[in-house]
Amino acid sequence: MLVGMAILSIVWADAWPDAGAVVVRRSAQLIATLAFAYYAYSCLHLAGVIKALIQLSAVVVYGSIAAAVLGLHDIYDEGGRLIGFFYVKNQFGHFLALAIMASAFYLLACHLDHSKQSKLLVGAHLGVMLLMLSSIGSDGALIGLVLVLCLYTSAWLSRERPDLGKLVLLMVTTLSAGLAIPGTLDTLLEILGKDPTLTGRTEIWDFALEYFQSRPLLGFGYEVFWSGWAAPGAELWRTAFRPDIHSHNGYLELGLSLGLLGLCLALISLARTLFLGFRSAFGSISPARQWEAFFVFTFTLFFIFLNMGEHYLLTSGNLLSWIYMVVALTARNWDAGKSERHYAVGGPALPQKRDRA
Numbered sequence: 001m002l003v004g005m006a007i008l009s010i011v012w013a014d015a016w017p018d019a020g021a022v023v024v025r026r027s028a029q030l031i032a033t034l035a036f037a038y039y040a041y042s043c044l045h046l047a048g049v050i051k052a053l054i055q056l057s058a059v060v061v062y063g064s065i066a067a068a069v070l071g072l073h074d075i076y077d078e079g080g081r082l083i084g085f086f087y088v089k090n091q092f093g094h095f096l097a098l099a100i101m102a103s104a105f106y107l108l109a110c111h112l113d114h115s116k117q118s119k120l121l122v123g124a125h126l127g128v129m130l131l132m133l134s135s136i137g138s139d140g141a142l143i144g145l146v147l148v149l150c151l152y153t154s155a156w157l158s159r160e161r162p163d164l165g166k167l168v169l170l171m172v173t174t175l176s177a178g179l180a181i182p183g184t185l186d187t188l189l190e191i192l193g194k195d196p197t198l199t200g201r202t203e204i205w206d207f208a209l210e211y212f213q214s215r216p217l218l219g220f221g222y223e224v225f226w227s228g229w230a231a232p233g234a235e236l237w238r239t240a241f242r243p244d245i246h247s248h249n250g251y252l253e254l255g256l257s258l259g260l261l262g263l264c265l266a267l268i269s270l271a272r273t274l275f276l277g278f279r280s281a282f283g284s285i286s287p288a289r290q291w292e293a294f295f296v297f298t299f300t301l302f303f304i305f306l307n308m309g310e311h312y313l314l315t316s317g318n319l320l321s322w323i324y325m326v327v328a329l330t331a332r333n334w335d336a337g338k339s340e341r342h343y344a345v346g347g348p349a350l351p352q353k354r355d356r357a
Contacts, residue, residue: 013221029316037325057099093138250307
């Protein structure tokens with residue numbers, strides 16, 4: 001429904017003369033992203049996508065190191081922060097956090113029959129990515145990942161499958177201990193930046209909210225708001241001399257694009273995916289599906305968290321948004337009761353025991 005609404009927004013995208021052309025172009029990119037997500041889900045299934053993500057992360061991480069050693073590419077920005085092949089540190093940090101989650105799933109899913117050598121390699125790769133992430137300074141990615149890894153630790157303590165009681169106990173203990181540390185609350189309030197204005201994000205949010213209130217129901221059209229010097233968002237560029245191309249908040253950005261109606265549809269999708277992942281992760285079903293559901297649950301939490309300070313919600317050509325599409329498709333088919341074959345990782349369903357007649 002959200003993709004259809006993005007396409008239909010050409011009807012009310014009249015903020016500037018070329019707004020309709022922007023909607024057509026960005027909607028076509030969104031459709032292509034969704035089609036690729038559906039193809040990957042259908043052919044690889046969720047766990048196959050996760051394994052491909054780990055392989056991609058190895059290419060990005062060690063390719064960046066090799067390029068820097070050979071002098072082919074500068075992997076640091078002007079401030080000396082590690083960015084790899086990405087444009088800014090937060091993009092690299094979010095990619096690393098996602099790859100670390102995928103690697104943790106690979107190592108902990110008890111039903112997977114991997115060799116000890118492959119697990120050692122993935123474990124070493126996970127350690128390298130953790131070191132990189134800790135040195136980048138992407139606070140939002142790091143804190144979100146720590147919370148997610150707490151959930152994975154709880155699952156590991158359960159040995160065979162995620163256990164809700166241990167999950168709740170570990171999370172309460174971790175959060176209580178964290179909040180007891182002096183300065184933690186200030187850090188959590190500033191996780192998206194280094195100063196009380198969240199690296200200037202509050203200025204952007206105030207500006208975007210003012211425009212959102214002028215067209216609250218349907219917005220300005222899909223990804224029209226920041227699309228050029230004649231677009232509404234260009235006012236911030238001229239007055240505040242800021243080069244921002246989105247609102248640094250996925251929910252606010254979607255409100256600017258598709259209004260309250262689109263935002264409500266997105267929130268329903270997130271809540272439904274989170275609920276289905278939670279229900280399947282802690283339900284009495286096969287371990288294979290439980291572990292995939294646990295990834296669905298933890299990734300959706302992480303995705304919700306990241307969109308509080310970045311724009312990944314219903315974006316085209318973005319890896320995190322694409323992974324969410326795969327995750328949402330997986331959860332939807334679970335709810336429809338269609339995909340027993342998706343329980344297993346990269347292969348057929350687990351064999352079922354049959355009672356003898």
